[in-house]
Structure formats: structure tokens, C-alpha cells
Amino acid sequence: MYIYDDYDHQILRERVAQFRDQTARFLAGELKPEEFLPLRLQNGLYIQRLAPMLRINVPYGMINSTQLRRLAHIARHYDKGYCHVTTRQNIQFNWPDLTEVPDILAELAEVQMHGTQSSGNCVRNTTSDQFAGVAEDEIIDPRPYCEIIRQWSTFHPEFAFLPRKFKIAVTGSEQDRAAVQVHDIGLQLVLNDAGEVGFKVYVGGGLGRTPVIGVAIREFLPEEDLLSYLEAILRIYNLYGRRDNKFKARIKILVRAMTPEVFAQEVEAEWQHLKGGYSKLTRAEIERAKSFFTQPPYEILDVPAAQAQLDTLAAEQPAFGKWLQRNVRGHKIPGYAAVTLSLKRTGVAPGDITDTQLEIIANLADEFSFSEARTTHEQNIVLADVKKTDLFALWQKAKQAGFATPNIGTITDIIACPGGDFCSLANAKSIPIAEAIQRQFDDLDYVYDLGDIDLNISGCMNACGHHHIGHIGILGVDKKGEEFYQVQLGGSAGNDTSLGEVLGPSFSAEDMPSVIQKLVDVYVENRTREELFIDTYRRIGATPFKERVYAKVH
């Protein structure tokens, strides 16, 4: 993991002092609310429906046990004893007191954390693959480049008042787990024919009210040109992105208006001025960034013996076997595994986590995974470096703490935004819908038989719940003051990114579990042996699903 040096600490301390002064001036009436607004947003502070909300960055999802314990302390001392893992790998507190936010930020700064640029019209936290560094299909570890981008984008003087928010994601694996094609900039690490490292650059993707899949504007950007090229894209966007209408201000609208070809030419022309400048990465800097993401001291393990032991335990305890199947995945080091702790237990809002649970995860990370954990954009927690011989012990402890729900990747591993229960933008609630669907699908064997299904819920068209890229996507809509839910099918994140299509008229909240059940029934009745839900949908199309869901009741 990246470790701050004196420079990083100094810069962050200066930020905390700046915001402390800004908050004091706001409270004294010297700073108008509309002036304080972007300043507090760029420190992570929203004003929500019921209270302020403070969003803390977890840079590209990496967090250590010290930081987890500090988050637990903040949840307990400044909030109501819990927080929320977001769909962009960040952490949100829902009930902080505005006057205490500078103190919270100061406490976080001590453990190298912050809310810097976690909201507002600026470059946001860079997101990545939760299995970075350990995935078997990884080509290049994206995290050093994420950290280089984090530093470059942090307090960038030119890009703090962009037309709109700006999100960058980086992936380094064959299978894209960072959804790079639905980001303002998506970076895919690649090797060229000469074996050199570079990026395929996507631009103009995004969800929200106008979902768009990004277009590749450059097939190979040499790694040392990363920052100058990003600077060129951001400058073109800052100068020419629309500012007259906030709903048309994202870069995707600019790319579409200019056409991707012209946009790419503009970026290229700008980049010619910048590429030879001081922002060009040095070999030393790339190596320095990489030095923080070296392999932990893995042990040489007796792999066949460990596997045999697991097989025996799984046979004796089917629940453990289920968990191994769903929540544990392979690791590039033989004898190790990556474990996903599920934050999707029925009855708990997806992604919510208590102070005590944060401390338990910190303990589990210390005991089993080199004191590190990762947040995922599916709103779970990953312990990435667990010895196979430790899996049974970890499972027992995770089960006791409520993290061992063996549902990763299934229909009950629902991605959901906080929705109308918290968010002032929402048209409808998300959390009760998620819970009702989880209750509908409470038979685990049945859920396993259904296989991987991404079900994503957003409480409004801002799409924080990524409903466009769920195999089943649910969007909360407001109809004359009543909450209704629109269903979309066929969305997908990853290499085969696709956007879901609206099935038809929306449904009431109480109808939703049975609607989802009918969709699943159509899949089960039509699937071939190998097909997942998304495959069947792509083969048979929307019509059979529509017919079932909208069939007249006689």
C-alpha cells in the first residue's frame, strides 16, 4: 500500500487547516452558503435529506487495519455507529455534525485518509480492480498508476472548477472489474508488441441520466505520458465542456457533440504541447510508485495438502463449501486465496457496516491478510491475501460477525445507492426494495442454481446504484409524489459492457419482488445448461420477459 512521506502529510495538513478556516468563516457568516458549497463538496461534505453526509476516499479501494479502526472510531464518536461502502469504493458517514467535520478530517489525516475531491466538479477518487495485485488474470498491477493519478489530481490548480464531476478508473486485467468503459476516462493497461507498458484510453463513458459507453480515443499511450495526456483531456474538457446546463455538462456530452474523432484530434493537438514537459513521468517515479505495491511476504505452502484439507472440510460442512464457492476466488500465488466479505446480509442496507464490524475486519485483516483490505464497487470488502489453510478459521470468524453470507455475485448481492432514505436527490427508496428482493430469494440453493446475476438499484437517474449496467437494473422514479420502479434488462459491466433496456411501464414497490421472480422464472425456463441470466437474455431478447411480467391477470 502507498505510505505517505513528509510531503504528503504536509499537503494534507494544509488542506485540513484550509477547510477548518473555511468552515469557521462560513459559520461566522463571512462565506456565503453558495460559496461554501463547492468548498465543502471538495472535502466530501454534502447536505442531505436529514443531515450532512461526509464521503471519505478509499483510494482505489485500498485500506489498512489502522485506517479501518480509525473509521470505526469516527463512526462511534462522531456518527451513529455505522457507515456505508459506496459504489465508487468510498466510505460515507451519514450523520456528522458540520462543526465537527474539520476535526474528523484532522483525525483521518493522521492515518493518511481524507475526503478530498470525493464530490464536487473536480477529479474524483480513482477507482480500480478490487483484486489488483492478486488476480490470476492480471497483466499489470494498476495500483501504482492509480496512486500516480491520485497525486497528480489532488489539489490540481487548473481542474478544481470543471463543468461537472470527473471520474477515472484503471484496470490491469484481462477481465475488467473496474467498469472502465462507463467512466469519464477509462484506462486499460496493455502491453504493446515490444512488451512496453501503456494504456488504452477510453473517454466519455458514464451512467447518470444519459448513459454512454466510452470510446477508445487512443489504443496505446506509453506509460510515461500518462499525466500529460490526462492533462490534455482535462484541459479540452475544462475549456469546452458545456456550463450552461448541468445535465449536459459531463464530458460524454462534449465528446458526442464534437464527435469522438474530433475530440481525439483536439486532445492530440493539445498533448503535442504538453507531452515533452515536466509532467512526463520519469522511470524513477514509476519505480517509486511500484515499490509500494510489491508482494507481501507470502509463504511457500504445501498446495495439494491445503487443497485436500479444504475439500474435506467443505464435504463435512456444506455451508463452508458454499462459501468457498461463492466468496473465495483464486490468487496468483499458489496456496493463497482472495476472500470477499459480504456486506449484503438480508435486513442490512447493502454496503452498510457498523463500528464494531469495521474493527472485526481490521482484526481479520491483521490475522489473515497482511493487515490490508479492499473496498469493492459492488459494496463488499475483500481480504486479498489469505492462506488456504486459514480459510476455515476465517470463515468461522466471518460467520460470527455476519460477513459470511455466501452470496457474492448472486441475485442477493445487490448493488444499491442509499436512496430516498438518506439522499436528497433520490426519487424513491432503494434499501427497502433491496431487502424485499433478498427476502424473495431466501433459498440459498435456489440462488446458487441461478448463478451469477447482477441486480443493481438506483433511487434516481443519477445512477449511483449503476442500474444501467446490472443484468437486472432497477430505477426509482417519482410519479405524482409516489414511488415507482422501472426495470431494465441486459446491462453489463466489464469487457462486454452493455447498457440495459427499459422493460416497460414501472411497478409499485410491493410488486417488485414478484416482478423479479417472474423475470428469473423466464430465465430458468429458457436457459441452456451453460447460460447465465445475461446470456439467456441476449439470446432470447426482451419479449418473453415482457410478456410474463405484463401478462394480464385473469
Next chain:
Amino acid sequence: MPKFIKDGAVIENTWTLLAKPEGDAAAVAVPVGQVIVPLSVWLAQKAQLQLRQDVGVWLDSDETAAQLGEDATSLPLIAVNFPVFTDGRAFSTARLLRERYGFKGELRAIGNFIRDQLCYLRRCGVNAFAFAREDINLEQAIKSLGDFTEYYQSSVDQPLPLFRRRA
């Protein structure tokens, strides 16, 4: 005479700001004395105005450094306008004027920017700050110029990014 901030000090403003003309920019009478003219007036009357040493140009947020282009090198003063403080185009324009068009004179922010943008503006090459609002405590505002004393990325005030300076 109204005061403003230049190079970290509060001083008197001796320049007059000429508003954008409603009609023909070529027909606008440019007063004598130190005057900052809109880009349109500059472009329309460049032949005459270039002969004077006391004419600066201001760019609105939808006008670019490229429109001024090479003229920047010979001007004593260029101003970048903030119609609203959240319109951040001036940050890019300022950098381009300094870094691409070689502007060495006074680069002045005008309009509705706020005190909390001073540090970033300074980093983008702006060295003078004339707030539209007259109730700003300039002595207090100067403090915001130094909100940060260390930076990660390359900019006008410190072209070397931190990674090239890290011990």
C-alpha cells in the same frame, strides 16, 4: 481609488476596465490612460492600440488564450474574467497565456472569483486579483494565497512536479 491585490500586497488600482461594447467594437472610443479593453475591441482596433503602452486586454470566460495568441507577448496586462466563481475556464486560460503564449506581464483575475480560489489562481500564473465585490477584506484575503505551500503537480509557479523534486 479602489484597491486590489498584486504580488501579495494590497495596492491601488490605476487601470480602468472597459465594458464589452453593445455594438461595433471598431467604433468604441478607447479612453486615454491605463485601460483594459475587451478582446473584441482589441482585435478590432489592434493597429492603433498596439502603439500604446497603457492598454491591456480582458478575456471573458468563453474567450480563449488562442484568440489573443502572439499578441500576449507585447501586452503589459491581461485580465481573465469570472462571470461566476464556479466557471473554471480562466484557470486553463491563465496557464495557457503563461506557458504557451509567453505572457510575462500582469495577469489579473477580475469578476466574481472568491478568496478561496486565490491559491489555485496564483499557481496558474495569476498575480493580480481585482474582486468585483467591494466588501472583500483584502488584507484577510491575501492569506488564502498561501493555503498550500507544497504541491504535487506541475504548474506555472512551480513547473517541476513533486515527483521530480522529492528527496
